[in-house]
Amino acid sequence: MIREGKDEDIEKLIPLAIKMHETSIYKNLELDLQVVRDYAKQFIKDDWKYFRVCVGEDKIPSAFFMGFITKYFFNNQILGCEENLFTNEKNPFAGIRLTKDFEAWCKKRGAVEVNFSVTHSGKPNEQYHKFMKRMGYKEIGAIFKKGI
Numbered sequence: 001m002i003r004e005g006k007d008e009d010i011e012k013l014i015p016l017a018i019k020m021h022e023t024s025i026y027k028n029l030e031l032d033l034q035v036v037r038d039y040a041k042q043f044i045k046d047d048w049k050y051f052r053v054c055v056g057e058d059k060i061p062s063a064f065f066m067g068f069i070t071k072y073f074f075n076n077q078i079l080g081c082e083e084n085l086f087t088n089e090k091n092p093f094a095g096i097r098l099t100k101d102f103e104a105w106c107k108k109r110g111a112v113e114v115n116f117s118v119t120h121s122g123k124p125n126e127q128y129h130k131f132m133k134r135m136g137y138k139e140i141g142a143i144f145k146k147g148i
Contacts, residue, residue, distance in 0.1 A: 014037075049068045
């Protein structure tokens with residue numbers, strides 16, 4: 001079941017956030033869990049921000065999705081942006097359900113496009129690419145990173 005994220009979900013999602021950090025291109029940077037908690041709270045009850053969780057029969061969130069809508073800098077059209085999507089892999093359809101729900105949420109708010117950025121592992125991820133293509137997305141651009 002997909003539902004709005006709540007304050008009490010944040011602590012339950014901390015293990016997923018830790019795993020997400022460990023498998024991302026940011027794994028060599030410090031992880032401050034209080035910053036994660038405070039950041040997640042900003043997504044609750046904000047009309048421009050999306051925070052939903054996928055909850056199983058055990059009532060424990062098995063996946064979360066955070067995103068937002070914004071206007072393009074060159075016109076007044078609306079763009080949906082994925083911020084974080086992560087699953088515990090126990091529910092293989094959670095990512096699909098959350099992505100479709102996010103798309104519907106964006107469309108309801110007038111978005112004309114949705115963008116995803118991939119920061120998982122920093123290496124090409126064939127499974128993720130197949131997932132995104134099945135969902136109708138095209139690969140555009142790249143993430144460049146340099147430590148300074």
